[in-house]
Structure formats: structure tokens, C-alpha cells
Amino acid sequence: MAKNLNLTLQVWRQKDAKSEGGFKSYKAEGISDDMSFLEMLDIVNEGLIKAGDEPIAFDHDCREGICGMCSMVINGRPHGPKDRTTTCQLHMRSFQDGDEIVIEPWRAKAFPVQRDLVVDRSAFDRVVAAGGFITANTGAAPDANAIPVPKEKADLAMAAAECIGCGACVAACPNASAMLFVSAKVSHLAHLPQGQAERMIRVRDMVAQMDDEEFGTCTNHGECEAACPKSVQLENIALMNRDYLKASLTYRPEVDAGGGL
Amino acid sequence: MKPEATFLGSSIGKKIVMALTGIVLVLFVIGHMAGNLQVYKGAEALNGYSEFLHHFLHGAGLWIARIVLLACVALHIWAAAGLTRMNAAARPVAYRKVHHEASTWASRYMRVTGFILLFFIVFHLLNLTTGQWHPGGTFVKGEVYANLISTFQVKWVAALYIVAMIALAGHLSHGIWSLMQTLGWNHPRYNALRKQLAWIVTALVVIANISFPVAVLAGILH
16 A cells, blocks of 8 residues: 655755856645655646746666666765665665755766756766777677686676776765776776776776876775776676786887887 | 876776775785784883894895885875766766665775874874874883883873774774776675674784783773
């Protein structure tokens, strides 16, 4: 039997990237506990629109937990109080009638607020563009299993590749560090044969881009791993550190026109 | 063109400097604690041990150790300062509501415990190595045992050492585990062991070190 909840929301409102923002209080009344958190916000927004106010801007897309868009910090936790859950998969039954819920955007210099709860996460795209790929001719898809990969390695690669780039790790980190994200992108290729040729260049370039984007640095609190909706493990950060050290020790400067050609 | 990224300029490079110097400093505090245990064998044993250290490698050994330790402390602080600066800049607007899910007081207060330890080291050297600041009596060079007893008989000095050791407990319990993670020593078979090792080393060092002022105050050492 569905219950109805009456809630008080404290929501960060900010007109655009250049404006000062602040918290505003809203009542969310008669909210069914079967609703998702985003549906609750939709109801609040309908009320705001009817009253002639600006609706609360928030990012969302798939609403099935895989796109990584629904970035918001709910009562101090990215994506809210449930483990391994994105905001769209969070249901109102996780809250009690009469609760006050504080909703804030991701807070990081590298993720500037665009409006209300919407942040610009393109810093992640630039980190991936710096080396999170393999250089290969594209064309027809290669046959599956053309390159044999042991199951254990495939599992590790897939676990890292589960990362949806939502940015919860950065939001949860007391230092706003992106190392869990970057290490997931380094690691899913480092476990596969296709990733080996550029393994050392990749980690160097991606870490350099990560630092350039002015993310913080890892001090091993472990908050990222606890906040990750896809359970990406700290083991990936250790792999990135290992590879980065190795890459820094064995890096060869680029030579002009190799072999005297 | 932006300047080429360097190892020491990078976040992970600084973390690795922090971890490597941390290993040296952890080994030092273990050795320091073990050497000091000789206080329980009496004045002759402790003073003799000090004599041995002063003449090791014709007197060069002590200075090599001092230079290496000083360099490690300097690099450790340099890395901490650089990382702290990057971290402070990375989140210009703080959260209104903060929730800690996985971090510990030790991990969150590394900077505070680090500062306490820095001030403590300066005091400790003035107190028991050079002797310029020796409440509780006159410092006599070479009389390690007598110097230790006379200063620990002053209650606030003993209390200060105990507080510093609690800070050391926090710093070591996170630092030992953290340096292994930073150096990439992470494997599901050994991960539980990393935290256990950190706590065993922390407990050994800190309990033994706290026992010295407590034993003096309790009158066991006199």
C-alpha cells in the first residue's frame, strides 16, 4: 500500500554559471513513496510552473540507472542515501514523512554549475579524449573472441568499464578528486590485450589532463568507492598509480622523424 | 603550448613522494621505539645504546641518519603542501550538508595530526637531543636516562608527549595503509592485511612510546 509523504526540500538555485546561487525552501506534498526521486522533482516543478515560477533545472536522461546524468547530492550523499544507486533509481520510500531533504549540485571547480543542479561534466570528456581509447582503424566490427581474453581479465576490465562517468566519485571525494573515474578508464583498457600498445602513454596523458582540469588529489579516504553507483573499486586507483610510476620511469621523449628518415 | 607535465608536478608524483618518504619515517619510528625500550633495562643500557649510535661508522652514522630523515621530512611536507593546495582549490564552494560514508577521523585529520607531529618533533629535539628546552632539571649531554626521567617527571611534559603520540596513532593508522594503496599495492588477497598491518604497527609504536612517560609518572622508572 503506497503511502503519501510531505517533505521540505532545500534546493540550490542558481540562474546561470555567472550568477550567485543560494538555497531555497520548497514544500513537496502528497508525494507517493512509489515515486522515484526525479518524479518527485517533476511534481514539484509542475507546481512551480503553475505558480508562474522557474522550475528547478536538473540533468536526467535514461531514468534507468545507466546514463549517469542525474547528478545531485542528496543530504550529503551523491545520488542519495542508497548504495549502488543513481538518483533516478532512488525511490521516495527511502525517506520518511516530514523529512527535510537538502539537494545540491556536484561541488568541484572542474564541474562548474550551469544552472541550479546542472553541472558541466565535460572535463571528463577531455580526460577521455586525452588517451582513454585505443588507436585502431575502425570499420567492420571484428569477430567476437578473435583475440582470446581469459575470463578473470575480462571480468576485471568489465568491472572497470561499468563506470558511467556520472561524477559521483568527484562529488563524494573530500578533495574533489577524479581518480576513481580516471583509473576506471585507464584500467578497463589496461586489462585487455588491445590496450597494451598505448598503456604507458595513455596513463601519462590522462593523468596530465586530469591535473590540468584542476581536480583534487586522492588521499585514500575511500568515499568515491562508497558513492559509486556501479561499485568501481579502489583497486583501479592502485593500478593507475602503478602504471603512472612505471610510465614516468620508462617514458621516452618523442623524436623528430624517427630513424633518420 | 602548455608546459610538459612533470612527475613531481603531477598529483600522483607528489603522492608517490609522500608514500616513499613515509616508508622511511615509519621505519624510523619503529626503530626509535625499539631502541627506547632499553630504558627498561636501566640507565647503563640506554646510555650505552646512545654511545653506540654516536660512534656508529666513526660518528658518521648518526649524521647520515639525521640528513636522510631531515630530507624525508622536508619532502613529505613539500608533497603535503602541494597536494593540499590542489585539493583546497578543487572545491571552491563547500557542501551545505556533509556526510561521511567511508572516511575515518584519521584520514580526515591527517593534516592536523601532521602539524601536531611537526611541532612535537621540534620540541622533542630541543627537549631531549640538544637540551635547550628541558623543564624538570638540567640537561646533561650523554646522560640519556637521567634526562628522560627528569623531564617526564614534569606532568605537562608527559601529557604533551602522550598527546603527540595520539596524533601519531592517527597519522600512522591511515598513513601506513594509504602509502601501500598509493604505491599500487592492492590485491584482494592481501587488502585486509594492509589495514591490519597498519593497526599492528601503530599499536606497537604508540603503546610502547606512551608507556615511557606513564612509567615515569607511576614511579616504575626513576
